[in-house]
Amino acid sequence: MDNGIVITGVGAVTPFDNFWASIKAGNVIPDSKINLTMFDKESTQILKGDLFRTANYDSKIFVTACGKALKDAEIDLRKTDRAKVGISAGACFGGIESYESFHQSIRENRQEPASFSNSLGSVPPAITSLLWEITGPCIVASGEFSVGAMAIIHGVNLIKEGICEVVLAGGWEKLSTTSVERYRLKGMLSKSGICRPFDKERDGLVLAEGAGVLVIESEQHALGRGKTPYAFVKGAGMGSSSQQNEIEQAMKNALSESKMEVVDYISASANSSVELDREEAMAIKNVCGKDIPVTSIKSMLGETLGASGVLSVITAVLSMRDNIIPPTINYSKVDTECNIKIVQSPIFTPINSVLVNSIGLDAISIILKKHPLLALGEK
Amino acid sequence: MERAVITGIGLITCVGKGKEIFWKSIMEGKSSISEVTLFDTSKYRNRLGGEIKGIDPEIQDRAWYLLSSAAKEAVSDAGIELKEVKEGRVQIIVGTAHGELIMWGNYYDALRENDEVKAEELCHYFSPWTLSKRLSQDFGIKSLTITTSTACTASTIALGLALNKIRRREADVVIVGGVDVLSEFIFAGFDSLRALTLSVCKPFDKKRDGLILGEGSGVLIIEGISHALKRNAKVYAELAGFGTYSDAVHLTAPDRRGRGATLSLSAALKDAQVKPEDISYINAHGTGTIYNDRMECVAIKKIFEEYAYKIPISSIKPVIGHTSGASGVIEAALCALCIQDNVVPPTINFEEPMLDFEFDFVPGKYRETLVTITASMNSAFGGSNACVVLKEL
Structure with a gap:
């Protein structure tokens, strides 16, 4: 349900x-x-x-x-x-x-x-x-x-x-x-x-x-009121810091509240910070494996502080509507400590669920799932 | 649904440090409003405030000083070992209008004066949200933290969020704090809005003409009832109901019809599953400004009707000043103490009621009376209103 x-x-x-x-x-x-x-x-x-x-x-x-x-x-x-x-x-x-x-x-x-x-x-x-x-x-x-x-x-x-x-x-x-x-x-x-x-x-x-x-x-x-929703907010999880184990906690709690085991891609919080990106990459690898597509809109947008978590959710919602994973730009040299699959150019593929990370003082994960009526409209 | 109870209280205001001196001063109606020495008041219309005296003026992080003092007292009062609570089950919520405002001002001055060394030293802790994180680090616990920033209802709303966290069993213990410091910024701000009294703060009095600013911090330990009972904790009262609604009328002035306050009060009563006539005491926001006090009376009259004339209502702001974002928790703490001791505090400086609202404002002297259920109201800039209901357990 x-x-x-x-x-x-x-x-x-x-x-x-x-x-x-x-x-x-x-x-x-x-x-x-x-x-x-x-x-x-x-x-x-x-x-x-x-x-x-x-x-x-x-x-x-x-x-x-x-x-x-x-x-x-x-x-x-x-x-x-x-x-x-x-x-x-x-x-x-x-x-x-x-x-x-x-x-x-x-x-x-x-x-x-x-x-x-x-x-x-x-x-x-x-x-x-x-x-x-x-x-x-x-x-x-x-x-x-x-x-x-x-x-x-x-x-x-x-x-x-x-x-x-x-x-x-x-x-x-x-x-x-x-x-x-x-x-x-x-x-x-x-x-x-x-x-x-x-x-x-x-x-x-x-x-x-x-x-x-x-x-x-x-x-x-x-x-x-006759409005087709974009998506469900299926679940959310929180961790108490930006360290790897707390990010993992947030992601796991969000997945468990959503009763989901996988999502189609991860919208990362990564903002080009040396430590934070590494902690998040390791958490993603441990919770969702190294093959799940990961992207960070901050590569284009920068860190918008108070707005960033919401702008990431907005992106996730629109990416499900249009069935596209936006790219992570400026990515050229692999960091072995961030051993995950970074989406470097837009991927056109059906998207039904997204996990959005937003990490600052705390780690927050929110899971969104496309509304069936929106999916129906595509056919 | 888990019930939430108050098991610890910590307070610091201009009457002194600790809940004992607070309680004694409030009941005696002994005001500690005095000439402000933190900054030069000569250019303002009023020179008085509820300044906490005796704090080293070199201390930059005054808000942290106040909050950590109240938090230590609350934790020790609750007799709780935070490190023994299951990891991740303690959360911290702090409500503040301005946070570390004095430190921020010094930081900003340093930037303008190109004093890189000083600016670097001050840049770490001026943001409001650092307060709750520092508290969790200070206690050595891993804790989710939230900072609410709805001006003078900030810590009232923090109590509401805490109540729901306990009810949903997201936490066993929530440390809820409110803190704000007296700074020239706020003083000048209220002066420029002509909100400061030119005489003394006299809530609900016909001749009231404005507020007196104060500073301070209050911290409450809110616990799930089963967690509290399991460790045989002393329980002050149940945090039983909460409501918050907006006026949506004016940015700085309260709604004359008291719409947001009425909705908040009625929602908090409903949430606590009590009827208006069950309430034994109302702690009003009672700032002493012309419009706030009348607006509150309008709301109280709407909800309580004829019973409004029978219920004791008071404001402690003439004693400690208006502590901005801290007032919600400080006043909820007061209500918990009223329930414990069956006594209600006076509204000092009250002489003559305003037209239409000849309520029982407990003028001048405290009163011993059975107190089982209380309502505490707060309002803020931006048309924010909030109310918490406490119940004797």
């Missing part, structure tokens, strides 16, 4: 003008920052009047991703009891640019109330609740690379517990001096500026901005 939690809509806002087309094609992001003018039309349509003038960049990218996801899900929230709609979100350094500007305004004796109100990481989801008059629970988490995946799990739980029928679950990240300098000072950034997951010459992270949002619902609710 399926647990009945489905994904019916996805929204991605990244430095690419077309996220999925670029990922499929194996393109590299044109810039680490999102060119908001690309999305201005959409965000101005969504964010109205005063809200648009005072909203910070964090809110603009998160709200735009929410708008895209709702549109993709073809859902009219006005027809839903909005106390039964929830929001679950996460970011790594949420609202940090407003922290920077308010801090600076104090130093210069000209306190800006708007920067203070925007400095909280809970503001972008709060603005989302204002725009769509969503009165259900709003859970916001702060965490490292895996926080977006954590937000998805919190969202799934809101539906499982019967508190919500529909949840907007997502993550976002706006790059700031605070975050970029932190990773530079910690020696985690790539000196070459090239993200090459699992490659022998990988040398650290390439940071980028992003926002990703999913519309998740109970299957009953989706079918009830």
Whole structure:
């Protein structure tokens, strides 16, 4: 039996003008920052009047991703009891640019109330609740690379517990001096500026901005409104660190909750970090064997921190719809410590299930399975 | 479904370190609000706050200092050996509005001054999510960690997540903390929004004019009931119900109709399977601002109707200040102590009720009364509201 939690809509806002087309094609992001003018039309349509003038960049990218996801899900929230709609979100350094500007305004004796109100990481989801008059629970988490995946799990739980029928679950990240300098000072950034997951010459992270949002619902609710879901969220697992044994734990727990033994491919968390990629590769080999296809979209997209787990899930969902495994680019030198099968160019093959890893402070694995009605539509 | 109980309490606020001094000061209504010395307050309209005095000003990670102090007390109070709990069965959830904000400010200043050495030294621990991870490392346990960041409801929502983890048997023990520090950032922020009182914080009073900021940390040990009983733990109360809903009306102002607070309160009661008239005490968010206090009264009236006039309601914020994201856990701890000792705390500085809401705010002096079930309410920026219900076991 399926647990009945489905994904019916996805929204991605990244430095690419077309996220999925670029990922499929194996393109590299044109810039680490999102060119908001690309999305201005959409965000101005969504964010109205005063809200648009005072909203910070964090809110603009998160709200735009929410708008895209709702549109993709073809859902009219006005027809839903909005106390039964929830929001679950996460970011790594949420609202940090407003922290920077308010801090600076104090130093210069000209306190800006708007920067203070925007400095909280809970503001972008709060603005989302204002725009769509969503009165259900709003859970916001702060965490490292895996926080977006954590937000998805919190969202799934809101539906499982019967508190919500529909949840907007997502993550976002706006790059700031605070975050970029932190990773530079910690020696985690790539000196070459090239993200090459699992490659022998990988040398650290390439940071980028992003926002990703999913519309998740109970299957009953989706079918009830005549919407064919993309996929089931079949199971999730967690481990308490980014070490190999904890990643294995997360993957095994996700497989066991999904009652599945294999998946069609693995969307890896690998972000070109020397240690993290090795730990993940060894965990994948131990749990799923060395022949399962593995790919990391971070080779194209970079590490989008709070958004990365959600953008990986979005990719997995679209890869099942289009039956394609996206490539891992920049991979040329085999690292014997990462002895797994890296997908180097797109593979066109039926995809029915994907395991997505998202690893940061914790290790999180989420398993997605194509919805039978979506599969039926292909024939 | 496994039930969740509270087996340990740890607290640190401006009244002092430890739950004994907290309990005594709250009951005596002895406020420790004083002139703030952490930064220069001369350019602000108010100079007072619930600052914790006597902490070495050289300590950069003040939030960690407060959180680890409360966490150690809670674990020792619960009499639990965390390393003896089955591996992977302990989780940690910390709620904070701003985390290590003072350290972050110093880090950001160092970056702007191109002081690489200082910036490098400060870059490791300023993010809110490092607090829960540090706690797990400090205790020497492998633990999943979550950091909730919904401003002033952050640790209330952390309690809700913990309750569901216990119910689903994902953990045997969840250490739930709330922490926030008093910094010039928050002080200047509330001042710029004109939310600070120009006199004293007097929740629910007709002449209330704003809040007093505080700082502190509260930590609760939440345990599955069978785990607690098996080790003969002392149980303060059952964490019986939780609800959280949003106003969806305004970014900084509460909904005048109290929609989110009403939904949260009613959901928490339903979740705990209790009726409004079963509640013996309400701990209000009671910040002392004009709109928050009225909004809460509207919500209480909607749910409790005529019984609203019979139920003791109080706010401890005039005593310890508004501790932002820490207030949810600190106030839940207070409710657990009320259940243990059958006494409810006073709302100090309360003189005259506002129009329409002449409720029993327990003015001035504590009251001995049977306390079996409590509701504790919190609200935040962004229209977030949350409520927890505790029950005598």
